[in-house]
Amino acid sequence: MTLALNINHLLNSIDPQVHREEIVALRNQHPSDIAEALEESDAQPSQLVEILSQIGNHKAVEAFAQLSIEMQQTCLEEGNAQTMLRFVENMEPDDRVDLLKAVDDDVREAIMPLIAQAERNAIRKLWQYEEGTAGAVMTTEYAMLAQNLTVSTALEKLRLQAPNKETIYYIYITDSERHLLGIISLRDLIMSKPSAGLDAIMETNLISVPHEMDIEKVAGVFSKYDLLAVPVVDKDKRLLGIITVDDVIDIIEAESTEDFQRISAVLPFDEEYFKRPLPRLFWSRFIWLAVLLFTSLLSTTIMEWNAAVLNQMMSLAFFIPMVMGTCGNAGTQSATMIVRGMALGEISLKDMGRVFRRELVMGLLLGGALGSMAYFRVFLQDQDIMLACIVAAALLATLLAANLLGALMPLALKKLKLDPALTAGPFIATIMDALGIAIYFQIAFSLMAIF
Amino acid sequence: MTLALNINHLLNSIDPQVHREEIVALRNQHPSDIAEALEESDAQPSQLVEILSQIGNHKAVEAFAQLSIEMQQTCLEEGNAQTMLRFVENMEPDDRVDLLKAVDDDVREAIMPLIAQAERNAIRKLWQYEEGTAGAVMTTEYAMLAQNLTVSTALEKLRLQAPNKETIYYIYITDSERHLLGIISLRDLIMSKPSAGLDAIMETNLISVPHEMDIEKVAGVFSKYDLLAVPVVDKDKRLLGIITVDDVIDIIEAESTEDFQRISAVLPFDEEYFKRPLPRLFWSRFIWLAVLLFTSLLSTTIMEWNAAVLNQMMSLAFFIPMVMGTCGNAGTQSATMIVRGMALGEISLKDMGRVFRRELVMGLLLGGALGSMAYFRVFLQDQDIMLACIVAAALLATLLAANLLGALMPLALKKLKLDPALTAGPFIATIMDALGIAIYFQIAFSLMAIF
Numbered sequence: 080m081t082l083a084l085n086i087n088h089l090l091n092s093i094d095p096q097v098h099r100e101e102i103v104a105l106r107n108q109h110p111s112d113i114a115e116a117l118e119e120s121d122a123q124p125s126q127l128v129e130i131l132s133q134i135g136n137h138k139a140v141e142a143f144a145q146l147s148i149e150m151q152q153t154c155l156e157e158g159n160a161q162t163m164l165r166f167v168e169n170m171e172p173d174d175r176v177d178l179l180k181a182v183d184d185d186v187r188e189a190i191m192p193l194i195a196q197a198e199r200n201a202i203r204k205l206w207q208y209e210e211g212t213a214g215a216v217m218t219t220e221y222a223m224l225a226q227n228l229t230v231s232t233a234l235e236k237l238r239l240q241a242p243n244k245e246t247i248y249y250i251y252i253t254d255s256e257r258h259l260l261g262i263i264s265l266r267d268l269i270m271s272k273p274s275a276g277l278d279a280i281m282e283t284n285l286i287s288v289p290h291e292m293d294i295e296k297v298a299g300v301f302s303k304y305d306l307l308a309v310p311v312v313d314k315d316k317r318l319l320g321i322i323t324v325d326d327v328i329d330i331i332e333a334e335s336t337e338d339f340q341r342i343s344a345v346l347p348f349d350e351e352y353f354k355r356p357l358p359r360l361f362w363s364r365f366i367w368l369a370v371l372l373f374t375s376l377l378s379t380t381i382m383e384w385n386a387a388v389l390n391q392m393m394s395l396a397f398f399i400p401m402v403m404g405t406c407g408n409a410g411t412q413s414a415t416m417i418v419r420g421m422a423l424g425e426i427s428l429k430d431m432g433r434v435f436r437r438e439l440v441m442g443l444l445l446g447g448a449l450g451s452m453a454y455f456r457v458f459l460q461d462q463d464i465m466l467a468c469i470v471a472a473a474l475l476a477t478l479l480a481a482n483l484l485g486a487l488m489p490l491a492l493k494k495l496k497l498d499p500a501l502t503a504g505p506f507i508a509t510i511m512d513a514l515g516i517a518i519y520f521q522i523a524f525s526l527m528a529i530f
Numbered sequence: 531m532t533l534a535l536n537i538n539h540l541l542n543s544i545d546p547q548v549h550r551e552e553i554v555a556l557r558n559q560h561p562s563d564i565a566e567a568l569e570e571s572d573a574q575p576s577q578l579v580e581i582l583s584q585i586g587n588h589k590a591v592e593a594f595a596q597l598s599i600e601m602q603q604t605c606l607e608e609g610n611a612q613t614m615l616r617f618v619e620n621m622e623p624d625d626r627v628d629l630l631k632a633v634d635d636d637v638r639e640a641i642m643p644l645i646a647q648a649e650r651n652a653i654r655k656l657w658q659y660e661e662g663t664a665g666a667v668m669t670t671e672y673a674m675l676a677q678n679l680t681v682s683t684a685l686e687k688l689r690l691q692a693p694n695k696e697t698i699y700y701i702y703i704t705d706s707e708r709h710l711l712g713i714i715s716l717r718d719l720i721m722s723k724p725s726a727g728l729d730a731i732m733e734t735n736l737i738s739v740p741h742e743m744d745i746e747k748v749a750g751v752f753s754k755y756d757l758l759a760v761p762v763v764d765k766d767k768r769l770l771g772i773i774t775v776d777d778v779i780d781i782i783e784a785e786s787t788e789d790f791q792r793i794s795a796v797l798p799f800d801e802e803y804f805k806r807p808l809p810r811l812f813w814s815r816f817i818w819l820a821v822l823l824f825t826s827l828l829s830t831t832i833m834e835w836n837a838a839v840l841n842q843m844m845s846l847a848f849f850i851p852m853v854m855g856t857c858g859n860a861g862t863q864s865a866t867m868i869v870r871g872m873a874l875g876e877i878s879l880k881d882m883g884r885v886f887r888r889e890l891v892m893g894l895l896l897g898g899a900l901g902s903m904a905y906f907r908v909f910l911q912d913q914d915i916m917l918a919c920i921v922a923a924a925l926l927a928t929l930l931a932a933n934l935l936g937a938l939m940p941l942a943l944k945k946l947k948l949d950p951a952l953t954a955g956p957f958i959a960t961i962m963d964a965l966g967i968a969i970y971f972q973i974a975f976s977l978m979a980i981f
Contacts, residue, residue: 107735111755234720241721248699248716248758265699265716269685270692284558302783304562305776307699307758324775325756331779332753332874335786339870352871353884361895364863371859372900376907378851389847396840396847400829400854400963408822408956412815419790420803423783433804444812449823456827505859512851 082108082116086130090122102133110138114145124153128162140169148174152181160189168194171245172219173326176205205320213297214290216330217311217320222247224277226260231273237265246323249308252281257317259287259310287312290319294330299424301327338422338500371505377513378403385520388527394461395523398470399516401453406477406515407508409445410485413438414507417489418499431490435483442482446475469526473519480518481511533559533567537581541573553584561589565596575604579613591620599625603632611640619645622696623670624777627656656771664748665741667781668762668771673698675728677711682724688716697774700759703732708768710738710761738763741770745781750875752778789873789951822956828964829854836971839978845912846974849921850967852904857928857966858959860896861936864889865958868940869950882941886934893933897926920977924970931969932962 082105089101105113113134117127127150131139143151143166155163155178167175167190179187179202191199201219208214222244224233233250241247250268252261261281271280287310288297300309301324308323382389382399389395417434420426426434454471458464488507489499501507533556540552556564564585568578578601582590594602594617606614606629618626618641630638630653642650652670659665673695675684684701692698701719703712712732722731738761739748751760752775759774833840833850840846868885871877877885905922909915939958940950952958 109735109737109755115754238721241717247720265720266692269698269716270689284560286560298779302776302779303566304560307775324758324779325753328749328753328775328779328782331782331786335782335789336870336874338786338790339866351874351876352867353876353881353888357888357891361892364860364892365896365899367863368856368859368896368900369903372852372856372903375852375855378855379848382848382851383845386844389844393837393840393844394834396850397830397833399847399850400833400967401823401826403851403854404826404829404956404960404963405819405823408819409815411956412818415790416803419787423787423802425802425804430804437804437808440808441812441815445816445819448816449819452820452823505855505862509855512855516851 082112083119086116086120086122089130090120090126098133102130105130106134106138108138110141111145113138113142117142118147118150124150124157128154128158128166131166132162140166144170144174148178148181151178155182155190156186160186160193163190164193168198172198172201172205172320173216176202176215180206208290211294212290213288213292213294213311213322214319216294216297216326217290217322218245218326219320220245221308221310221318221321222250223253223318224250226252226254226276226278226281228277229273230268230271230275230277230280233263233268233277234273237268246308246321249321251310251318251321252277253318259285259312259316259318261285262310285310287316288322289314295334295422296424297322298327298331298334338418367505371509374506374509375512377510378516381513381517381520385524388520388524391527392466392523394463394466395469395520398453398457398466399519402470402473402477402515402519403512405449405474406481407511409442409478410481410511411508413441413482413485414489417486421489421493421499426490428490428493431487434486434490438482438486439479442479443475445482446478449478450474465526465530469519469523472526473515473522476522477515477518480514484511484514533563534570537567537571537573540581541571541577549584553581556581557585557589559589561592562596564589564593568593569598569601575601575608579605579609579617582617583613591617595621595625599629599632602629606633606641607637611637611644614641615644619649623649623652623656623771624667627653627666631657659741662745663741664739664743664745664762664773665770667745667748667777668741668773669696669777670771671696672759672761672769672772673701674704674769675701677703677705677727677729677732679728680724681719681722681726681728681731684714684719684728685724688719697759697772700772702761702769702772703728704769710736710763710767710769712736713761736761738767739773740765746785746873747875748773749778749782749785785873789869818956822960825957825960826963828961829967832964832968832971836975839971839975842978843917843974845914845917846920846971849904849908849917849924850970853921853924853928853966853970854963856900856925857932858962860893860929861932861962862959864892864933864936865940868937872940872944872950877941879941879944882938885937885941889933889937890930893930894926896933897929900929901925916977916981920970920974923977924966924973927973928966928969931965935962935965 085101085104089098092098108116117130122130131143134142143154146154155167167178170178194202205214205217205219220243222237222240224236228236237247237250248265250263250265251259252263253259261278261283262285263277263281267280286300286304286306288300290311290313297309300306306324308321310318311320311322313319417426450471453474454467457467457470461467485507492501493499536552536555540549543549559567568581573581582594585593594605597605606618618629621629645653656665656668656670671694673688673691675687679687688698688701699716701714701716702710703714704710712729712734713736714728714732718731737751737755737757739751741762741764748760751757757775759772761769762771762773764770868877901922904925905918908918908921912918936958943952944950
């Protein structure tokens with residue numbers, strides 16, 4: 080925060096001495112901190128680029144890369160192409176493509192011809208991969224060597240390659256057609272005899288991911304094998320790029336934010352809480368609430384149909400919140416467990432039968448236990464056996480239904496190639512509310528007709 | 531899965547040829563895959579240790595380290611101390627302490643004297659840190675050098691240290707009292723002139739974390755600075771250990787699973803879905819549902835108090851699900867956003883005023899918009915202006931209340947040093963249901979008295 084205040088100080092001062100001091104102070108900071116301070120300060124995009132240019136070394140380039148993509152986009156759209164070139168050229172290839180996809184067409188067309196030919200080719204290659212796949216988050220700046228080298232020549236070559244590579248902690252060994260033959264960690268390279276051949280020390284039992292793999296699955300591969308980077312390959316096992324662990328952490332965090340938003344019925348958004356403009360925040364919340372409000376009218380309609388039953392026994396109304404709430408809670412419990420289990424790869428489609436049996440038993444147990452509790456509460460308080468029986472039977476039936484639906488719907492959605500996380504949200508809960516109320520009145524109607 | 535079937539094949543066969551073949555097949559697998567296959571197979575703990583012993587090389591040790599802590603615990607408790615020693619001695623120090631904390635006292639007392647003195651000291655040191663802090667997840671196996679070395683001697687020393695260190699990609703430079711002076715990445719070391727002094731090339735602008743820092747915050751540091759490892763220091767900046775990025779990924783995943791469970795009202799548990807025994811799963815769900823059921827009786831009581839109003843206008847009951855649901859949804863929306871924002875470090879306690887103003891405006895906007903929608907639905911369907919006014923006014927008031935409560939409660943809990951994530955769960959939603967119903971009947975009572 081202090082750093083951001085310093086930047087504001089610099090912006091508001093015309094004293095060249097202040098300028099020099101503040102710029103020197105910035106130079107000594109970590110690029111991530113410089114980026115954070117610039118975002119928090121009052122600097123306009125043009126001033127921001129100006130400050131970065133004055134920092135003027137490798138750190139400015141890194142700080143620009145750490146800015147949010149929205150901020151980078153504004154800078155690029157407002158700055159002149161020549162000034163921005165240095166920043167854009169030095170970004171990581173995957174982030175650069177994301178930025179170039181975000182900016183206006185004319186801005187992109189102004190800067191593209193200035194970028195070196197080799198870099199332009201890399202951009203075109205990365206451009207084609209679909210969002211959310213391994214190909215879209217990989218970088219093309221990895222260390223690659225031929226297998227016929229010795230350890231000492233490999234280290235020599237690596238010293239030359241290193242400044243331009245995102246990581247040199249894994250070295251990828253390929254043939255002339257870029258088929259991936261093996262991997263050597265820098266650690267193993269350092270520890271091997273200088274005269275040893277790379278083909279003798281490389282690990283050939285490779286872990287790689289296909290370019291079309293979902294990035295959530297890629298995150299699972301990292302967490303299972305404790306990797307720092309993973310190679311991305313095409314269907315002929317040719318090396319296309321690598322994904323590094325720092326990108327994976329960002330992916331995991333973004334995915335769980337998205338899941339949280341879905342569960343809490345907010346349309347997904349990327350910005351930080353305070354940075355999201357009020358109208359857009361309103362919109363992403365309003366849409367969902369309106370959909371849910373109309374869905375909840377299902378319950379209203381069901382109750383209107385059952386007005387006669389309600390007239391006959393008004394105290395039925397008192398337990399609607401209990402039946403609705405318990406039913407919704409149980410459904411959400413099982414849905415969330417299954418969704419999370421699927422996300423972590425513990426549950427797959429073929430487990431449907433097992434999940435059904437497990438949740439059938441669980442629903443009966445929970446329904447029996449909670450139904451008995453409710454029976455005693457109603458009976459002791461209202462001295463009404465009929466009401467107590469209705470509430471208890473309704474709890475058993477609705478809990479069973481909600482539990483099974485909650486567990487099986489994520490699997491069903493997966494089968495339909497939809498996102499299972501949708502079910503853990505309030506839309507299903509609202510439909511379950513209506514289902515619960517329908518079951519409740521149906522049971523009341525039947526029991527009152529019999530006795 | 532095939533690998534697990536192979537292991538079952540091995541267990542069920544008495545043919546020594548089959549044994550040899552399956553063991554050779556296992557030897558060629560990644561340690562993580564061997565561990566996964568062993569967990570999925572029918573192998574008893576004693577058979578599991580037997581199979582690992584036969585694999586007999588470095589991979590067996592690594593595979594043991596990848597087993598779940600429950601499985602490691604059973605192996606350790608059932609195997610003999612002498613056999614288990616090799617596996618325990620080669621675990622990472624932080625995981626080893628977790629395991630030794632988990633096993634029975636007598637098992638621990640049997641194995642501890644067998645462990646080498648230096649390792650025993652490391653265990654004692656790590657033992658003292660509180661769960662959930664940086665100290666509890668750090669490892670003591672890091673590469674450390676003195677600053678007066680040259681690059682070439684540093685590389686020599688590193689070659690000797692490397693086999694025992696968890697990572698050598700950062701080298702920590704300390705003085706004789708272990709005060710952290712600087713960090714050199716292996717990359718920079720490789721790229722520097724062999725004759726350069728470490729003190730000249732080390733980065734002194736250090737990022738480190740105190741041992742008592744919450745691990746969720748540590749994860750935030752990794753994601754902000756794109757680190758592979760971070761040093762953990764005491765209050766005098768003496769180096770205590772390091773945390774590596776693979777542990778951080780596990781931490782992030784465990785924390786979000788815990789948050790999901792909390793939001794969906796399941797008591798937190800660590801096991802995978804199918805591995806959790808049914809009685810314990812029942813228990814972790816039942817407790818919450820029972821608490822929520824009793825909480826929902828609040829709503830019942832409020833409705834019983836208002837029986838007279840309900841008798842006078844029974845159609846009020848029809849809109850209870852709508853008022854309850856919308857109120858709960860809006861509260862969950864704002865609570866989840868704030869909780870997530872706090873977890874990601876975007877919102878802190880000092881932002882309370884800003885959050886209040888923002889959510890006050892948001893509540894009024896949402897309440898106004900949804901209230902008008904409900905007004906027209908009720909009026910068009912039921913032709914009852916009074917009912918329409920009651921429902922609309924109730925929606926406005928309850929949305930405003932739920933929105934503010936949802937946003938401010940996480941901050942209030944944080945101030946009370948409780949976990950803010952508690953508020954995003956269904957307990958608060960159930961209390962909000964009751965609040966919504968109370969407001970609804972209060973408004974109905976007032977409007978019906980006036981007109």
